[in-house]
Amino acid sequence: MSETLQGAGRPVPAESSWTPVDGRLLDVEDLFVEFRTRDGVAKAINGVSFSLDEGETLAVLGESGSGKSVTAQAIMGILDSPPGFITGGRIRYCGTDLLGLTEKQRREVRGPEISMIFQDALSSLNPVFPVGWQIAEMLRVHRGANRSDAREGAIRLMERVNIPAARQRVNAFPHQFSGGMRQRIMIAMAIALDPAVLIADEPTTALDVTVQAQIMALLAELQEERRMGLILITHDLGVVADVADRIAVMYAGRLVETADVHPIYAAPAHPYTKGLLASIPRLDQKGQELSAIGGLPPNLTRIPPGCPFNPRCPYAQDVCRHDPPPPLIEVRPGRRSACHFTDRVLADSEVEFDHTHPGAQEEGR
Amino acid sequence: MSREVILSARDLVKHYPIRTGVLRRTTGQVRAVAGVSFDLYKGETLGIVGESGCGKSTLGRLLVQLERPTSGRLAFGGTVEDLDAGAPDVVDMVAADGNRLRQLRRDVQIVFQDPYTSLNPRKTVGDIIQEPFDIHPAVEPRQGRRRRVQELLELVGLNPEHINRYPHQFSGGQRQRIGIARGIALNPKVLVCDEPVSALDVSVQAQVVNLMERLQDELGLSYVFVAHDLSVVRHISDRVGVMYLGSMVELGDEEQIYERPTHPYTQALLSAVPVPDPTLRGRREEIVLSGDVPSPANPPSGCRFHTRCWKAQDVCAVEPPPLAPRPDGVSAHDSACHFAEPRTIVETVDVS
Amino acid sequence: MTDPAGIAVSEFGTQPAGEERSAGQDQVRSLWSDAWDSLRRNPLFWVSSALILVFLLMAAAPQLFTSADPFYGDLAVARQPPSAEHVFGTSSQGYDVYARVVYGARASIMVGLLTTVGTVVVGSVVGLVSGFYGGWLDALLSRIGEVFFAIPLLLAGILAAYLFQPGPGSGLVSQVLRVVAVLVVFGWPSLARLMRGSVLQVKPNDYVNAARALGASAPRLIVRHILPNAVAPMIVVATINLGTYIAVEATLAFLGIGLRDPAISWGNDISIASSIGLVRAAPHMLLFPSLFLSLTVLAFIMLGDAVRDAIDPKLR
Known part of the structure; x- marks a missing residue:
């Protein structure tokens, strides 16, 4: 992580002064990240900007290689460098650019202010320590709690994330828990210090659907209770529809569409979002034709010129292949799309996606 | 659809011994598949759904004879009852060996889940797809094999000129196409697909699903489609079986299972699937199951689901309910619950 | 994927690596040719290969390197320090040390190569069989392997060499084969275990x-x-072991139970040169054979490292 990038030496506010500016927790501005690998420079993030308010759930939606996980790592300050380098942009938390902080200052943000849960809970927990000890460790290190207080705190947290018989299982080891229970323990660790922002990177991808439903319900409940800002990173359009307030769709390291959750499902404005929605089978539909998006996501070391989606896009014209990638511009109030032909896409979507549930239209729209 | 049975299973059981200690003594059994029966009809897709550990993958491996059943019957070319009646052209899959077994391996093939471990990284795509012919030389004369491999590549939507490339030069979706090409090389009648799209990116899944549907139409294949994704299974399947802890708890037409499920587990499973439609938020009924799936080494007595079931009564802990036709409001379909009754979980919209 | 970096890397791993790359470049890239490509770019590989090549040549055709006779001892010029006539000096017997060193390569390389071939063949067959078939066969083979594995290679070498002394004056080849046989018998289990693990x-x-x-x-x-x-x-x-076997052979010879006259061996010469008094009177006698021995062992270990990096960069 580059500490000299910009704003070095900026005075860091004391812990108490991390207060959101007008409810705004996080502001990512024009972020660029690249990975310098043996096979060339992979441009993982190419100018991404978004924000997160208190109590808001932002879903970052994308496929593997879209840059969604790298974005989360950059915000957390856990990007492996090398090979990863932040080459531009700002990540403001409560008005302060995190990229200008020293590693020590970052550590004081990581955990108490911004924390994260990962897809693979088993490998994220240390196998040789009891789970209760690992949760208590957070309280000891950051809060200076003594052993017994930290232990009590760990038990309360385990109870909060609905682990049955928490007091009896506080000394159990990670492998003694099921996948869903491990994910709950991860969540307990992540919320131990009452963070203002929680980043969940594919939190349920490794879990069965019935367990997924439990975990998503728990996350929603915790967020409500603590007014956390939640960034949910996922590829699952179903999960997103259930919990997100706003959605940011990523493709090849760029945001291609951002919108509130309802309009984006009712009528996607970017051809990629539209393609995704048309290509997933839905549980509540029969006789559905899946129209697949042709081609493959681009290799990040060789992103095609023009709009990165142009080789797979049914709307692509010469302008898409030659002009610089279209910027993310406002197409409707609160909706942004990065496409030269947004209006045509919107018009088509409004016709195509008009088969919602009987009686469901009046709400939500 | 003709209702001619191509493959049939009766009371299929697979136990894996648990060995412990220095002497590797058998101290228990993991009951991965505990008495599964079904018929697969010609040209249909039978979806098998369930959560991890329910035995659906083991079932798939039993069908392609990667595992031998602990007990139970498997017939190919007709039902087990046809076999017992001495019908010609019906093969006992469990007893088959030698030439019979070789022929069965041509007729029943498999596509695996993980496109990264299912292709030998040190062989070219051409060698991988040609291997079926090398093992069964009678299918295709030696000189025609290369051309046949190229035809197969084209059939699954890959460039035949890439025959000399290695698997790592392809993306996940393309690798899965290679796996499918290998699976259909010997013109099988049944293709067992073990989670064939769950390792793929969302935008690529549809390509592979559509490819499989096209191949089914063109080649008249029957699919056993094993998956945990209920939406994909609904899309591709004609009939669906739901598994829990090694048992088939419900089996019926796609419509019967998704619109009129009668088994509580199926109902809970369906209710947990998120639907990509925010207008349904909070309107969908969610049945949240308590606890975890019990260990298949020590399954509950009676109905295996009774420990997590909100309908469970005393009888459920004692008497395992048989998989038998039970009324679902419109007709009747197989369900293994003493208290089976239909309940609408998913409001279905017909968009065909 | 323990760490977030792993996740990042694997995101790129799922990219269609060869899709666009292939346009102008090679169409066919096997994993072996990838490994060769990265090997070629490793200077360590070239340095070690050059050294090994020189030693191989020395073993095959020592006459190319010296015209002196390693068995011609002129006591009149014994223990002389390096000079224009004897670049590495002479030994206490009046042998030309340079010629001895050059001719000594053959024994060392033969022992190293043959032992490696032997352990690889036995080890991979046993490892494949026990890994593939498993069950009682695996248990049996693994226990047998453990018996040999439990005895340190050097200790076993000393014991066996004492038990099976060569007849006086037996030739180089039969002496080498004796040492090789001992090393193979006690060296295969480590390779068999390795192979079984990979299988x-x-x-x-x-x-x-x-x-x-x-x-x-x-x-x-x-x-x-x-x-x-x-x-x-x-x-x-196996590549790294090759160097190790050469060192073990030298150790046996140093202890007087490996190769011995008339075979010329670095270990033997080192042994003679390190007797009390000689070390100070004629340090060159010790220095040059030791140097060559170390270089050979080092070269094979470096080559092994380079090959490992090329085959699997993650092992580094």
Whole structure:
């Protein structure tokens, strides 16, 4: 992580002064990240900007290689460098650019202010320590709690994330828990210090659907209770529809569409979002034709010129292949799309996606 | 659809011994598949759904004879009852060996889940797809094999000129196409697909699903489609079986299972699937199951689901309910619950 | 994927690596040719290969390097320091040290190569069989291996060399074969364990299952699918071991139980040169054979490292 990038030496506010500016927790501005690998420079993030308010759930939606996980790592300050380098942009938390902080200052943000849960809970927990000890460790290190207080705190947290018989299982080891229970323990660790922002990177991808439903319900409940800002990173359009307030769709390291959750499902404005929605089978539909998006996501070391989606896009014209990638511009109030032909896409979507549930239209729209 | 049975299973059981200690003594059994029966009809897709550990993958491996059943019957070319009646052209899959077994391996093939471990990284795509012919030389004369491999590549939507490339030069979706090409090389009648799209990116899944549907139409294949994704299974399947802890708890037409499920587990499973439609938020009924799936080494007595079931009564802990036709409001379909009754979980919209 | 970095890397791993790359470049890139590419770019590989080449040449045709006779001792010029006539000086017997060193390469290289071939053949066959078939056969072979494995190679060498003394004046080849036999008997279990481990890793892969589902025979599974994917760690360890075997041979000779006259061996010469008094009177006698021995061992270990980096960068 580059500490000299910009704003070095900026005075860091004391812990108490991390207060959101007008409810705004996080502001990512024009972020660029690249990975310098043996096979060339992979441009993982190419100018991404978004924000997160208190109590808001932002879903970052994308496929593997879209840059969604790298974005989360950059915000957390856990990007492996090398090979990863932040080459531009700002990540403001409560008005302060995190990229200008020293590693020590970052550590004081990581955990108490911004924390994260990962897809693979088993490998994220240390196998040789009891789970209760690992949760208590957070309280000891950051809060200076003594052993017994930290232990009590760990038990309360385990109870909060609905682990049955928490007091009896506080000394159990990670492998003694099921996948869903491990994910709950991860969540307990992540919320131990009452963070203002929680980043969940594919939190349920490794879990069965019935367990997924439990975990998503728990996350929603915790967020409500603590007014956390939640960034949910996922590829699952179903999960997103259930919990997100706003959605940011990523493709090849760029945001291609951002919108509130309802309009984006009712009528996607970017051809990629539209393609995704048309290509997933839905549980509540029969006789559905899946129209697949042709081609493959681009290799990040060789992103095609023009709009990165142009080789797979049914709307692509010469302008898409030659002009610089279209910027993310406002197409409707609160909706942004990065496409030269947004209006045509919107018009088509409004016709195509008009088969919602009987009686469901009046709400939500 | 003709209702001619191509493959049939009766009371299929697979136990894996648990060995412990220095002497590797058998101290228990993991009951991965505990008495599964079904018929697969010609040209249909039978979806098998369930959560991890329910035995659906083991079932798939039993069908392609990667595992031998602990007990139970498997017939190919007709039902087990046809076999017992001495019908010609019906093969006992469990007893088959030698030439019979070789022929069965041509007729029943498999596509695996993980496109990264299912292709030998040190062989070219051409060698991988040609291997079926090398093992069964009678299918295709030696000189025609290369051309046949190229035809197969084209059939699954890959460039035949890439025959000399290695698997790592392809993306996940393309690798899965290679796996499918290998699976259909010997013109099988049944293709067992073990989670064939769950390792793929969302935008690529549809390509592979559509490819499989096209191949089914063109080649008249029957699919056993094993998956945990209920939406994909609904899309591709004609009939669906739901598994829990090694048992088939419900089996019926796609419509019967998704619109009129009668088994509580199926109902809970369906209710947990998120639907990509925010207008349904909070309107969908969610049945949240308590606890975890019990260990298949020590399954509950009676109905295996009774420990997590909100309908469970005393009888459920004692008497395992048989998989038998039970009324679902419109007709009747197989369900293994003493208290089976239909309940609408998913409001279905017909968009065909 | 323990760390977030792993997640990041794997995101790129799922990219269609060869899709666009292939346009202008090679169409066919096997994993072996990839390994060769990265090997070629490693200076360590070139340095070690050059050294090994020189030593191989020395072993095959020592006459190319010196015209002196290693067996011609002129006591009149004994223990002389390096000079224009005897670049490495002379020994206490009046032998030309340079000629002795050059001719000594043959014994060392032969022992190293033959022992490696022997341990690799025995080790991979045993490892493949026990890994592939498992069950009682695996248990039996593994226990036998452990018995030999439990005895340190050097200790076993000393014991065996004492028990089976060569007859006086037996030739180089028969002496070498004796040492090789001892080293192979006690050296194969480590390679067998390694091979068994890789086989167990490769066996559950779905490409092996796919071949089984097609009805492939056991030999076909082993030769076509398991061996090519399990052999890489073996190559690396065998290369490094080659250097180690040379060092063990020298140690045996140093202790007076390895190769001995008339065979010329670096270890033997080092042994003579390190007797009390000689070390101070004629340090060159000790220095040059030791230097060559160390260089040879080092060269093979460096080559092994380079090969390991090329085959699997993650092992580094």
